[in-house]
Amino acid sequence: MVRLGHEVFIEHDAGVGSSIPNVEYEAAGAKILATADEVWAIGDLILKVKEPISEEYGRMRQGQTLFTYLHLAASRPCTDALIQSGITAIAYETVEVDRGLPLLAPMSEVAGRMAPQVGAAALQRANGGRGVLLGGVSGVGAAKVVVLGGGVSGLNAATIAMGMQAKVVLMDKNVARLREVDRIYGGRIQTLASNAFEIERQLLDADLVIGAVLVPGTKAPMLVSNELVSRMKPGSVLVDISIDQGGCFEDSHPTTHAEPTYKVHNSVFYCVANMPGAVPHTSTYALTNVTLPYVVELAQKGWRDACRDDAALALGLNVHNGEVVYESVASAHGMTHRPLAELLV
Known part of the structure; x- marks a missing residue:
């Protein structure tokens, strides 16, 4: 990502559990920030593994893109928090290629x-x-x-x-x-x-x-x-x-x-x-292998153009600007949804 001209910020010791020390991120050109709050504040594209937890709800903001596992149908509180924040949330688990789920x-x-x-x-x-x-x-x-x-x-x-x-x-x-x-x-x-x-x-x-x-x-x-x-x-x-x-x-x-x-x-x-x-070491590399191409698309093009150009990625869009986009999530919580096609015109 750094070679492509992007700035990459990592929370201090975020990779320690996966046996990736800070120095390895720094050697690749990333900048280490002391707290998660700082990463959320500066980041335009936020990459995580799990859905946001309650302490992270206040960190999300409009204009920001979140790319992670969300599992929103099973969590009304997280769905509500994403809606209220105005963030654009793309779920790994609903990106779909030929009826398969490559990021899951x-x-x-x-x-x-x-x-x-x-x-x-x-x-x-x-x-x-x-x-x-x-x-x-x-x-x-x-x-x-x-x-x-x-x-x-x-x-x-x-x-x-x-x-x-x-x-x-x-x-x-x-x-x-x-x-x-x-x-x-x-x-x-x-x-x-x-x-x-x-x-x-x-x-x-x-x-x-x-x-x-x-x-x-x-x-x-x-x-x-x-x-x-x-x-x-x-x-x-x-x-x-x-x-x-x-x-x-x-x-x-x-x-x-x-x-x-x-x-x-x-x-x-x-x-x-x-x-x-x-088994975070194995899991980190396995997940990065499949998510990185989509991360590059999002960083290079922005969420809208990336989704326009890649129908598989577009299916990952769950919430945008205060509205649920993924129909199954809306149905699970008795909400209305905004059709994906309306956002990509």
Whole structure:
């Protein structure tokens, strides 16, 4: 970005968690500022990983562009704050290319690959689980892992669980997707068409359930009720990757890496928001690989011309100048929306 003639400002120690010290940013031509307040005050284009938190709401201003994950359908307070600030907010997770979500994919990969790992840890007796080893041992059966959703995160979760020698069931409504999984994995991952009856049947026999469903731009559907959890095996574990979009289990609520789990009936829930934050070095580079081309477009052209020239980026526009632009976000909160086409004329 510096080579393109732009000034780049970084909050002091912003990269330390990802093993990127200040000196590396300075060597690339960036300027280090002492506080986040200073970065927000001077920046025309703000880049983040997660949606703004309450302490950041007052820092946003009209004429500024924010490019980050937003997940607004699951957060009315953040939506209201963006509207009130007048900022232009573009969401990584709704940028869409050929019905795919290229800026969500790397974090979905990370979360999907982490899910069997954290689930296996939660299954340990000391952590409240059944005391089951995911892959079993000679003469003792492996754990049964049920993955709800065959998208990027779900397939990555199923693949890692299979590699850990668990018995894996992948469920999705898209039979063509399941057929593709069968072709690639040759039956090592069992595939089932997802419906309420089959979900109930599979979960009652599951040791680990991984929720990985996504409806772009809107809240995740609720697939697992409190009543169903009450009938699951004692010590079973449910990992909700969909928590950033509201979660797909009725009893899901966001937790932290410091306190990741809680009990529901006799089962253990793991609902950490921003799972990739546990492996920030990997996540930072994975996300930068896919976001940088769009960042360059926004910096070089401004948000309006960048969106005019790139239909995929334009779909990322969620809020502009006090109005919701992304229809699914507006619908989630009972708001009206401003059609995208009106802003790009």
